[in-house]
Amino acid sequence: MRPVHRATLRGLGAYIPKKLLTNFDLEKMVDTTDEWIRTRTGIETRYIAEKGQSASDLGVEACRQALENAKLKASEVELIIVATITPDMLFPSTACYIQNKLGAKCGAFDMAAACSGFPYALAVGQGFVESGMYQTVLVVGTEVLSSFIDWKDRSTCVLFGDGAGAAVVTRSQDDQSGILSSYLGSDGSQAGLLQIPGGGSMNPPSEETIKGGLHFLKMQGSEVFKVAVRTMDAAVREVIKQSGMGVQDIDCLIPHQANLRILQAVAHRLEIPMEKIFINVMRYGNMSSASTIVALYDAVKMGKIKKGDDVVLVAFGGGLTWAANHIRW
Numbered sequence: 001m002r003p004v005h006r007a008t009l010r011g012l013g014a015y016i017p018k019k020l021l022t023n024f025d026l027e028k029m030v031d032t033t034d035e036w037i038r039t040r041t042g043i044e045t046r047y048i049a050e051k052g053q054s055a056s057d058l059g060v061e062a063c064r065q066a067l068e069n070a071k072l073k074a075s076e077v078e079l080i081i082v083a084t085i086t087p088d089m090l091f092p093s094t095a096c097y098i099q100n101k102l103g104a105k106c107g108a109f110d111m112a113a114a115c116s117g118f119p120y121a122l123a124v125g126q127g128f129v130e131s132g133m134y135q136t137v138l139v140v141g142t143e144v145l146s147s148f149i150d151w152k153d154r155s156t157c158v159l160f161g162d163g164a165g166a167a168v169v170t171r172s173q174d175d176q177s178g179i180l181s182s183y184l185g186s187d188g189s190q191a192g193l194l195q196i197p198g199g200g201s202m203n204p205p206s207e208e209t210i211k212g213g214l215h216f217l218k219m220q221g222s223e224v225f226k227v228a229v230r231t232m233d234a235a236v237r238e239v240i241k242q243s244g245m246g247v248q249d250i251d252c253l254i255p256h257q258a259n260l261r262i263l264q265a266v267a268h269r270l271e272i273p274m275e276k277i278f279i280n281v282m283r284y285g286n287m288s289s290a291s292t293i294v295a296l297y298d299a300v301k302m303g304k305i306k307k308g309d310d311v312v313l314v315a316f317g318g319g320l321t322w323a324a325n326h327i328r329w
């Protein structure tokens, strides 16, 4: 059913920290090679936050740029939704830190859906705008994963990077463009595949949790790989079906950037040519909640998306979670 107010993305922003970490740098830190990382993942470089630079520091820069692009002031923002799994603190929310740094006066909250964070948060922002409750919502994905990575564990430390992206979601001015549909999924029975097990109420921080490295990100990589391909394929099909269209109608697919091989497998299953899939995992690695929004930002900046295009954002991640949004540009 057509909502009363259609939601659209009015301005985008991204912020990537300055510090570059190449595969060759990682060769000096753990038993790995540039060749292994490139052939297994497609990743060549990633960027790492400075010591003391938190998720809200990265996020607020992305928000400032998104507001500038939308030609809106912070005082016009009515709600801030931040997707992150690497918050400044367990509480208060990173969204509150961003609200204060921006100088906005509005509601603010965090949500955690791991790498599906941005498409999840965008669906929530869409709901607020469609319902008429708010007209201007800032949706942010920001991560400082480097703070939760075991830099001695070669199976995870080569995969991730830090960064942030933001979108200003407002009422669409025309009847054609905007977010046409969103689709969310989860399967908590597979929570163990991807998690930071320590530091929460299940395993409160203690000498044992620190010694056991439970405060670091843990992943069963090959299992996640299989689920990722299956769920992204299904989420794309579902979201485009909800809009009454087919996979062949997609002009640009913006997937979560975890691994180039996952994206090739998804393209194969969906029978979408690789030219229609935007990929920047080689530059940034996996930035979890920030990946899809930074990819969308880069795709727009590089002129890969034009007015009227059907764009699909799709992601999967810890939870497990998966999500997709269909946006008519």
Ligand code: ACO
Pocket (backbone or CB within 6 Å): 031, 032, 033, 036, 037, 040, 041, 114, 115, 116, 154, 155, 156, 158, 194, 219, 220, 221, 222, 223, 224, 225, 228, 258, 259, 262, 286, 288, 316, 317, 318
């Ligand atoms: N350098 C060299 N060798 C390595 C490295 C490394 N950095 N890491 C692992 N290896 C070794 C392993 O020890 C193993 O050696 P063995 O055969 O002697 O035991 C061998 O390489 C193969 O390991 P696999 O884990 O089977 O390698 P695989 O081909 O599956 O690639 C990878 C691993 C890249 C992690 C892949 O499984 C993957 O991308 N999985 C999906 C991860 C993902 O998408 N996560 C996203 C979600 S993140 C989120 O939600 C926060």
